[in-house]
Amino acid sequence: MIRVLLAEDMHMIRSALVALLRLESDIEVVVEVVRGDEIVPAALRTRPDVAVLDIDLPALDGITAASELRERLPGCRVLILTALGRPGEVRRALAGGIEAFLVKDAPGDRLADAIRRTAQGLRVLDPELVTAAMEYGASPLTAREREVLAEAARGAPAEEIAARLHLSAGTVRNYLTGAVGKTGARNKVDAIRIAQDAGWI
Incomplete structure (x- = not known):
């Protein structure tokens, strides 16, 4: 029996995934969580073989x-689920040693198969996603530019971003200008769109 931890913050999707996996005689969902910061404590309590994690979770x-x-429970393998499969996210997952990466619009039977293969230590990666990730390249943004651009993506004005990150408003504007230039964008909104599509923020 493959013991699975499932992390998904959308109730309807989580319920559907659990119902789908209950049809499999060799897979058991031993714990469900809705926040990223609940994953490690839940895994340490239940010792799953595979953690199926949504990429976009609250808190973490x-x-x-x-x-x-991976640091706290190395024997637990990870399968990342994503709705978009953005190239930057795939690159981050690969760099982090993630064993499996599956888009949510894959056919239902692919999830159970991916869990089995992940439990066996095999890599489960969509070839098109990997190719797109390699072609798109690594993020040209610095860590601070990503942080500032991510705050701007939430609609925060420069003054608010400055206060939150302990910077001056002028420095925030400089980081935003740098992000626009490095992404080849026309303006801040375009830079946000490009960075989000690439999975850089």
């Missing part, structure tokens, strides 16, 4: 949580 994203899980 799936890839960051997967890195922490």
Whole structure:
């Protein structure tokens, strides 16, 4: 029996995934969580073989949580689920040693198969996603530019971003200008769109 931890914050999707996996005689969902920061404590309590993690979770994203899980419970393998399969996210997952990466619009039977293969230590990666990730390249943004651009993506004005990150408003504007230039964008909104599509923020 393959013991599975499932992390998904959308109730309807989580319920559907659990119902789908209950049809499999060799897979058991032993714990469900809705936040990224709940993954490691839940895994340490239940000792799953495979953690199926949504990439976009409250409090802590799936890839960051997967890195922490690998350190605390190395025997638990990770399968990342994503709705978009953005190239930057795939690159982060690969760099972090993630064993499996599956888009949510894959046919239902692919999830159970991916869990089995992940439990066996095999890599489960969509070839098109990997190719797109390699072609798109690594993020040209610095860590601070990503942080500032991510805050701007939430609609925060420069003054608010400055206060939150302990910077001056002028420095925030400089980081935003740098992000626009490095992404080849026309303006801040375009830079946000490009960075989000690439999975850089």
